[in-house]
Amino acid sequence: MSESSASGVWFAPGRVNLIGEHTDYNDGFVLPFALPRRAVVTAGPAAGPRSRVRSAQQDAPVEFTAATVRPGDVPGWAAYVAGTVWAFREAGYPVSELDLELDSDVPVGAGLSSSAAVECAVGVALAGMSGVDVGPTGLARIARRAENEFVGAPTGGMDQMAAMHGRAGQLVFLDTRDDTVELVPFDLAAHGLDLLVIDTRAPHSHADGEYGARRADCERAAAALGVPALRDAGLPEVETLTDDRIRRRARHVVTENDRVRAVVELLRSGADPREIGPLLDASHVSMRDDFEITVPHVDVAVESARAGGAVGARMTGGGFGGCVIALCETGAAAAVAGAVEKAYAGHGWEPPVVFPGIPSDGAGRLT
Incomplete structure (x- = not known):
């Protein structure tokens, strides 16, 4: 340049x-x-x-x-x-x-x-x-x-x-x-794995009031804990917050940071990438229950991907729609995608769009 x-x-x-x-x-x-x-x-x-x-x-x-x-x-x-x-x-x-x-x-x-x-x-x-x-x-x-x-x-x-x-x-x-x-490094093919990206076709926007509201909640939590940002908080401190909503928002951020570091450590060490599956699952549960940013299209996609054989699945992105990722055996990718498509058809929803997620x-x- x-x-x-x-x-x-x-x-x-x-x-x-x-x-x-x-x-x-x-x-x-x-x-x-x-x-x-x-x-x-x-x-x-x-x-x-x-x-x-x-x-x-x-x-x-x-x-x-x-x-x-x-x-x-x-x-x-x-x-x-x-x-x-x-x-x-x-x-x-x-x-x-x-x-x-x-x-x-x-x-x-x-x-x-x-x-x-x-x-x-x-x-x-x-x-x-x-x-x-x-x-x-x-x-x-x-x-x-x-x-x-x-x-x-x-x-x-x-x-x-x-x-x-x-x-x-x-x-x-x-x-x-x-x-x-x-x-x-993230060489899934060498381990017989695929990462599917599933566009749920649900409406999605980063600039809406919900995104801003979550950010404001995080700022309130950091102020209540007396830390510059939630990155500096620990889970024991977060659990002392008296406002239930603010506590859950902060708990997601603190545990999500821990999950990111755990995934990095696994991949750095040369571990089988299948080992990150439970961390992907836990991330989705945290986004659904503590941060409350998932929607029915997203939750159904995650649940049906797991039922179809994915070793881990979660929503990706800011929430309220968007995409889901599913880590799966290469031979099971079609079955995982088919399970999500079948679930969507059962709800009468527009079919999802599924494509491989390849680091580029x-x-x-x-x-």
Whole structure:
């Protein structure tokens, strides 16, 4: 990203989080990986006086002025693009007026970070076009600022860091307090395993009131415990909280951090990945009962995947819809998917979409 170019094509992937939900904005630990599904940006100098962005998934192009665009200027889907330009400029890097064409096969609303994929793809395009070496963590922070301050979604930084740091065959173990990254091997094929991603087709949104309410509950818990963030709390302290809802919210975060670290230790040690199955299951129970972010589509998908032979399954993403992951024997993948499809048919629901979760490379340049 250190050489400038008049035009080019850049990409950034969506992500799946293996484990570690709602821990990122609590200074905790997460363990995502980049997907082969990605947002692709074709960028070149603007033909006119303003920047112009077109999306293959949208009807009409949107224009804005890169040199002056501010939060509130651009609504809707194009806010992720304009917001990244704004955050790149606010970070002190040069911006010029650009023509951008966007295409993405990351499902929208599935909890696979389609928005972060767009932001990071635009970010690597801006860095490539301007000839500055921002670095993957720097671009992830720019993209996160775009989402937080321009779009207005109170997310943590996991999505953008996974999109920037992902590598084929690796998990991204991220300490969100200081943005340190360790890549952890995750070669399921060598162990005869598959990880299925099951898009439940239930409505999903990170920017709604429920997500913000959970974040506020966590902040209340940390304040009541007298710690900077729930990452600094232990379970014995959490159990002393007198407000039942706040106690359960904090308990999820503290135990989820423990589960992330346990998964990392197992995988670091070369253990059979099947051993992480119970930790995936426990994560889902915690999200369902303590954090209360699952919905019927999600719970049915997890339960039927387990009944169909999965060695572990959980919801992944911010909750209230989105995707489920199921770890299963390679030979049982079809049976697991079929069990979920049968359960959905029994409820009269739209069929889920099932595809393999394969750790893939993070953002970069295509041409």
